[in-house]
Amino acid sequence: xxxxxxxxxxxxxxxxxxxxxxxxxxxxxxxxxxxxxxxxxxxxxxxxxxxxxxxxxxxxxxxxxxxxxxxxxxxxxxxxxxxxxxxxxxxxxxxxxxxxxxxxxxxxxxxxxxxxxxxxxxxxxxxxxxxxxxxxxxxxxxxxxxxxxxxxxxxxxxxxxxxxxxxxxxxxxxxxxxxxxxxxxxxxxxxxxxxxxxxxxxxxxxxxxxxxxxxxxxxxxxxxxxxxxxxxxxxxxxxxxxxxxxxxxxxxxxxxxxxxxxxxxxxxxxxxxxxxxxxxxxxxxxxxxxxxxxxxxxxxxxxxxxxxxxxxxxxxxxxxxxxxxxxxxxxxxxxxxxxxxxxxxxxxxxxxxxxxxxx
Ligand code: SF4
Numbered sequence: 091x092x093x094x095x096x097x098x099x100x101x102x103x104x105x106x107x108x109x110x111x112x113x114x115x116x117x118x119x120x121x122x123x124x125x126x127x128x129x130x131x132x133x134x135x136x137x138x139x140x141x142x143x144x145x146x147x148x149x150x151x152x153x154x155x156x157x158x159x160x161x162x163x164x165x166x167x168x169x170x171x172x173x174x175x176x177x178x179x180x181x182x183x184x185x186x187x188x189x190x191x192x193x194x195x196x197x198x199x200x201x202x203x204x205x206x207x208x209x210x211x212x213x214x215x216x217x218x219x220x221x222x223x224x225x226x227x228x229x230x231x232x233x234x235x236x237x238x239x240x241x242x243x244x245x246x247x248x249x250x251x252x253x254x255x256x257x258x259x260x261x262x263x264x265x266x267x268x269x270x271x272x273x274x275x276x277x278x279x280x281x282x283x284x285x286x287x288x289x290x291x292x293x294x295x296x297x298x299x300x301x302x303x304x305x306x307x308x309x310x311x312x313x314x315x316x317x318x319x320x321x322x323x324x325x326x327x328x329x330x331x332x333x334x335x336x337x338x339x340x341x342x343x344x345x346x347x348x349x350x351x352x353x354x355x356x357x358x359x360x361x362x363x364x365x366x367x368x369x370x371x372x373x374x375x376x377x378x379x380x381x382x383x384x385x386x387x388x389x390x391x392x393x394x395x396x397x398x399x400x401x402x403x404x405x406x407x408x409x410x411x412x413x414x415x416x417x418x419x420x421x422x423x424x425x426x427x428x429x430x431x432x433x434x435x436x437x438x439x440x441x442x443x444x445x446x447x448x449x
Pocket of ligand 1: 395
C-alpha cells in the first residue's frame with residue numbers, strides 16, 4: 091500500500107470563502123484570456139471555467155479602465171476574483187476599491203517600497219490577501235546581476251524582499267509563487283522557499299507552452315512538487331483557451347491521489363490484439379461523461395489481457411471482445427452490449443447510478 095502524500099504544513103489564507111493552505115484541498119485556479127474591459131466576454135469565460143471546476147479566477151488589469159470593470163465582473167460570477175497587477179501600483183489601489191478578493195503583485199516590476207506599502211495598507215484595511223508572484227521573466231535587474239540570471243536563489247530573494255516589506259506593515263495575509271519557464275529552476279525555487287516560510291504556495295510553470303509540451307512541463311513541475319507535499323493551489327499555464335488548464339489541473343491532482351473531480355479515465359494504448367474501435371469509444375465516453383462531477387474511475391480496455399483486472403480496480407469498466415464489450419460495475423460484469431452501443435450504454439449505467447444516489 092502506497093502511503094498518502096504528507097502535505098507541507100502551511101499557514102491558512104482566506105480568499106473570501108475559500109481557504110488556501112493549512113491542509114485545505116489544493117485549490118485549482120485559472121486566468122482569463124479576454125480583454126478585462128469586455129465585461130460580458132470575461133464573465134462568459136469565467137462561467138465556463140467555473141463550470142469545469144475552476145475555484146479562483148485571475149484577470150489581467152492592464153489599465154484604469156480595466157480596473158474599473160472589476161466590480162461589475164465580480165458581481166456576476168460565483169468564484170473569488172483576483173486582480174493581476176504589474177508596473178502600476180495605482181491599478182492595485184483601484185482594484186481594491188473595486189472589491190477584488192485578492193491581488194497578485196509582481197515584485198519584479200513594482201519595486202518602490204513606499205508604493206508597495208500603500209497597496210499593503212489598502213489590502214490590510216479590506217482584509218484581502220496578496221500573492222507575491224515572482225516570475226522568471228520579470229526579475230528585478232539588480233537581482234539578475236547578483237545571481238547572474240533567473241536562478242532558484244534569485245527567485246527566492248525576489249519573493250523574500252517583497253515579503254519583508256509586507257511583513258514590515260504587519261501584513262501576513264500572503265501567498266507566494268515562484269514561476270519559472272525552466273521546470274528544474276521552478277522546482278528548486280519552491281523547494282527552497284518551502285523550507286524558509288510558512289506561507290501557502292501557489293504552484294505553476296510559467297508559459298509552459300501549448301498542447302502536449304505544455305501538459306508535460308506543467309505535470310512535471312507541478313506534479314513533482316505536489317508529490318513532495320509542496321503546494322496549496324495551482325495554475326497550469328497553457329497557451330490558448332484556459333479551459334484545458336482546469337482539466338489538466340484536476341488530472342495532475344487525480345494522478346497523485348490528492349483530489350478528484352469528475353471521471354478519471356484509464357484506457358489502454360491498443361495493439362494488434364484489439365477487436366473493437368476503442369479510440370472512438372473512449373472519445374464518445376469522455377464526451378458523454380464530461381458533465382459528471384462525482385469522482386469516479388472508469389477503465390476502458392481493448393481486450394481481456396488487462397481489461398478484467400483493470401475493471402476490478404475501477405468504479406466502472408468496459409472490456410472489449412470481438413465486436414462487443416462487457417460492462418463492469420465495481421468489478422462485476424453487469425451487461426454485454428454491441429460495440430456500437432458501448433459508450434452510450436456505459437454512460438447510461440453511470441448516470442442511472444448517479445441519479446439513484448442523488449435522488
Ligand atoms: S489491453 Fe489488450 S488491446 Fe489493450 S494494449 Fe493490452 S493487449 Fe492490447
